[in-house]
Amino acid sequence: MTKKNRKYIGMLGGGQLGLLFLQQAKKNNEMVLVYDPDKSCPAAKEANKYISAEYDDFKSLDTIANECYVCSTEFENISYKTLEYLEKSINVFPSSEILKITQNRRLEKKFLKRNNIPVTDFFIINSQNDIKNLDSTDIYPAILKTTGLGYDGKGQINVDSYQQLSSVFTELGSVECILERKVNLYKEVSIIAGCYQNGHIEFLPISENKHLDNILYMSKVPASLDEVITHEILEISKKIIKNLSYIGVIGIEFFISKDQKVLVNEIAPRTHNSGHFSIEGCDISQFQQQVNVLSGCKPSKSNLLEPSVMINLLGDIWSQGTPNFEIIKQYNCASLHLYGKKTSRKKRKMGHITVTDKSLKTAVNIAEEIYGKIQKKSK
Incomplete structure (x- = not known):
């Protein structure tokens, strides 16, 4: 048909x-x-x-x-x-085989290692016996994560020493986990790409991300990176896309260590929270890329129109009543997106704001100013 x-x-x-x-x-x-x-x-x-x-x-x-x-x-x-x-x-798109890999941290890390893509040190843990075999391992401080059903900080706990590992494993339900060495972090960044059926790839500008409690708080674009790091991120991303034979929109999260090593954190087989800036910040957003790929349209380049900042709105700010969203109307450079979720709860993504400006510093300042004001209860 x-x-x-x-x-x-x-x-x-x-x-x-x-x-x-x-x-x-x-x-x-x-x-x-x-x-x-x-x-x-x-x-x-x-x-x-x-x-x-x-x-x-x-x-x-x-x-x-x-x-x-x-x-x-x-x-x-x-x-x-x-x-x-x-x-x-x-x-x-993406395929079932890609989803099978990317929905499981063990399979994803093994795919990356198999293709010589840099990641932090890790061990797979399925039992207390596996933990006993790690008593002499120098991987701490680390993070223990469940290999499945993990997103927005769920299913992961910091582990500072071997002595904590057993109890943390139990706290996570004694399910299959991955123990990852914490990166001596300089920056967290991400890149999003539209991957077309003819093999063409269109990258969006790299986003520099700030997390609070393991949930994305702010993305700012363009990321402040030198040419060497930027080139490495692009080359690693191309390698991942090629080796997955990926079709669709993909988000790839990176750690940059203080000694300037580029490490892949996670692959998202979909549009990505850090790409929401592109709705206002680019001529072709990540969602336009997704429509283009799925509908069979010709590839279109995503150009940054102005420096952009996105801040997530979590359910936490509804705790004192309805946030004061009217304040946003005072800012011509700001856009509000509410997702229409009926109930708010702590750490639940309810919407986001985006600010664009000729100056990234100004955009950051305005975004944080708005964020502070909307937390005040509406009268």
Whole structure:
């Protein structure tokens, strides 16, 4: 069946990434079918068609197979078997094999090591016996992370010594974990790319990121990096994309150590929080890249229009009442995106603000000024 017979782009997941994709797709006159078990998900109301069903409900998935000409996912914690099922009927980007690798930290790290891509030192732990074998290992300070279902700081705990490791492993449920050496950190950065079916790659500007409690707080673009580091990030990213035979939008997170080593932290097989700046900051956003790739459009370059700063709005700032969003109207350089989530809770991403300016320093100052003001309860 051709694209003419199947009118939708399928999107597995209707969270904020699905919503922001949907909003861009509509501007391009593309129709989107959103599939998410949660009827209150942000993208449900705006979707051209919405299906509420579990991701392993193959009968419901047949609607995607029959009515969509291509399908993608907004997050990696869907069973790769769901994508395998859909791949029997339609193109799915990224593929089930890529999702299988990137949703598991063990498989992802082994892929990176196998392809001689630099990462921090790590060990896989499946049992207390594995921990006993690490009694003479000099890897601390470290972080113990579950190998699955980890995002936004979930499923990871700092470990400062071998003596703490056993109890932390138990605290994480005694499931398979990866113990990673902490990097003597200089900067955290990320890069996003639209990877087209013909092999063409379009990179967005590199973002410099600041995290609080393991959750992204701020992204600023352009990142302050020298040419050598920038070149290395691009070359490593190309290598990852090539070795994965990647099609879709990808986000790659990097650590830069104080001794100027570039290390890959994680691969996100989707659009990325640190790329939200591109909605206002670039002529072609990460979501436009995603629409282009999925719909088969020609590659388009993402040019930075002005230095940009993005700050996440977490549920924490709703704790004293509705934030004072009216203040943003006073700033012509600022944009507010709220995701329409019905309930707020601590550390939940509820929206973001973006500020653009000719001066990155000015953009940072304005963004932080706005962030401080909107935390005051509306009267």
